[in-house]
Structures are given as structure tokens and as C-alpha cells.
Amino acid sequence: MSTSSARSGRSARQPSRAGPWPGPAPAPLPAGSTLDYYLIRPDNAAVAGPAGILVEEFALGEGYSAVRLDSTGWTAGSRRWQDASAFSRGMRTDAGLRERVVGVSRQEVEFVYRHLGGGELPGEETLRGYFEEGTRLPGSAPLRLSPARVTAGFFETRGYRILFTAGLDPDGLTTLLGTWRMAPRQHDTAAPTGIVGTARRGIGRDAFTWELRRIGAGAAWSVDLTADLAGNRDDAIGPLLRELTTAARLAGLIPVTIERFR
Structure with missing residues (x-):
């Protein structure tokens, strides 16, 4: 993916607190983490512990709208990561599937991956290499929900x-x-x-x-x-x-x- 056509978390930096409004300190992202991580519970409720891992990333266009959702998944006992586009789409439309998914940090996934026999969790650039076609999201000009306006004092x-x-x-x-x-x-x-x-x-x-x-x-x-x-x-x-x-x-x-x- 060219950085000229889409923006991803890999180039993101944490914003500073300085500014005209006092605000909460930024909730820091886990060190080195720019992807989204989930644990997947087994479809059999009687089985304890996670059955797999899902890793995702929204690619953002020049205007910071999402243009594509990339994903890869791993299940316990697997030797390789696989495309997870269908699962990613399904968990956003199927309430039952969504109940099996828990959003977590990379650190939690590192522990689970090791515990399930995967070894050391691959780095984020390696994980991106497992993304395949992904799911393209509808692209359009900015929606005009109200008349265009600029807040006084701003550009x-x-x-x-x-x-x-x-x-x-x-x-x-x-x-x-x-x-x-x-x-x-x-x-x-x-x-x-x-x-x-x-x-x-x-x-x-x-x-x-x-x-x-x-x-x-x-x-x-x-x-x-x-x-x-x-x-x-x-x-x-x-x-x-x-x-x-x-x-x-x-x-x-x-x-x-x-x-x-x-």
C-alpha cells in the first residue's frame, strides 16, 4: 500500500496536550502497537480460553476516511496466519459471532499466542504482510450533514x-x-x-x-x-x-x- 494513496497507523504519532483547551492526557497506545487486536472465543461455550486471534487495520484515505479494512487471523494449532476478511465482515453483522470477539492490546495477544504454542508474536510489519485483498469500504466525498461552516477564529x-x-x-x-x-x-x-x-x-x-x-x-x-x-x-x-x-x-x-x- 502506497502512503500517497492511503494512510495507516504505521506513520501515526501521538499528539501533544498543548492547546487552547485543557483535556485529558492522551490514553497512550501500547508501545509499538498500531494494529487492532482481538481474541476469539471458541464457538463451544463449554471450552475455556481463546481459540484464535484476529488482527486488523483500517487504511485511511487522504481525507482520513476509512477506505479499506485489512485483516489476518490465527487459530490454535495453526502453522500460519490466514486471510480473515470474511470473519471481519461477519463479526460486524452477526451478533452471535460478535459475542465471541474481545478487543485486547498487543501485549495480551503476545501472551495468548505464546501460551497457545505459536511462539513469539510476529512484528506488525510482518503481520501486515499476511493481509491479502482486504475489504474495500465505500468511498465518497465528505457527507454534508449540515451547511458548511468554519468555527470563528479557525482556518x-x-x-x-x-x-x-x-x-x-x-x-x-x-x-x-x-x-x-x-x-x-x-x-x-x-x-x-x-x-x-x-x-x-x-x-x-x-x-x-x-x-x-x-x-x-x-x-x-x-x-x-x-x-x-x-x-x-x-x-x-x-x-x-x-x-x-x-x-x-x-x-x-x-x-x-x-x-x-x-
Whole structure:
């Protein structure tokens, strides 16, 4: 994959805290980790422990919308990693399959892989080499959900939506609200739709606001990010989208896509 045609986590860097808004310290990504890791439970509930590993990566286009989902998988006893595109698609549409998947860190996968007889977990560039065709995501111009506007005092304002499957339990929700130190927007955080919480952060001279939202009568979740850019550089957007996606994934949600809507 050419870096001129798509952006991936491999070039991402953590944004700094400096900026016009006080915000939570960035929840650091595990050292050296830019891929998404999952453990897969056996389809037989009587069997304890994970049965396999799934590794994914969203490739982002020039505007930071997701253009492709790449994946590879490994099952206990296997000698090689295999294409996992069908499984990746299935766990986003099949609630039963989704119940078997748990988002984890690379460190957790390293332990499980060794415990299941795989040895040392391959490095991330090696894992990327196991990706095959992947799943291409619909590409389009930014969705215009509202009239174009620029926040006063800024050069450009953009909006992004990270869409997730349903499945965030109360403990996961509490964890996510705490991670982002979100100010609740609803007295009833169990309401079926609407904004659950809002957080802000400044990165350099840019300002970012994101909302955690239930959509579709609770059928899905989203993180809606507003990026107010002070100049024509957008370097901070990619790393922040990844950070937000990772935090939600580790809390129990499964990312579906990233769209730019203005």
C-alpha cells in the first residue's frame, strides 16, 4: 500500500496536550502497537480460553476516511496466519459471532499466542504482510450533514464519525467515559439514543471536540469528532482518530468505519 494513496497507523504519532483547551492526557497506545487486536472465543461455550486471534487495520484515505479494512487471523494449532476478511465482515453483522470477539492490546495477544504454542508474536510489519485483498469500504466525498461552516477564529472545520457496532455494556461505558473524562450530556446514560458525553482537547493551536452517541435506537454507537484547524495542516487528525477508535474498541465496541462528513 502506497502512503500517497492511503494512510495507516504505521506513520501515526501521538499528539501533544498543548492547546487552547485543557483535556485529558492522551490514553497512550501500547508501545509499538498500531494494529487492532482481538481474541476469539471458541464457538463451544463449554471450552475455556481463546481459540484464535484476529488482527486488523483500517487504511485511511487522504481525507482520513476509512477506505479499506485489512485483516489476518490465527487459530490454535495453526502453522500460519490466514486471510480473515470474511470473519471481519461477519463479526460486524452477526451478533452471535460478535459475542465471541474481545478487543485486547498487543501485549495480551503476545501472551495468548505464546501460551497457545505459536511462539513469539510476529512484528506488525510482518503481520501486515499476511493481509491479502482486504475489504474495500465505500468511498465518497465528505457527507454534508449540515451547511458548511468554519468555527470563528479557525482556518477550517471538519467533522468525522467513527461508527461502531452495538454491544457496549454498562462497565464498558463507565470505563470509556472515565478514559475521556467526559462531561455527561444525559442524566440517563441508558437512554436508547442521543449524545451520552462530550470531551474536548487542544493539540497545538487546533481544537477538537468529540461526542459519544447512541444511534439507531441503540443499534450502534458513534464517536463524532469536530476538528477546528488553525491552519492548513491536519497532522493531528489521524493519530487522534486512532486513539479514539482504540479506546472504544478496548471498552467493548467494534469499529465499522470512519467517515468524514464535512
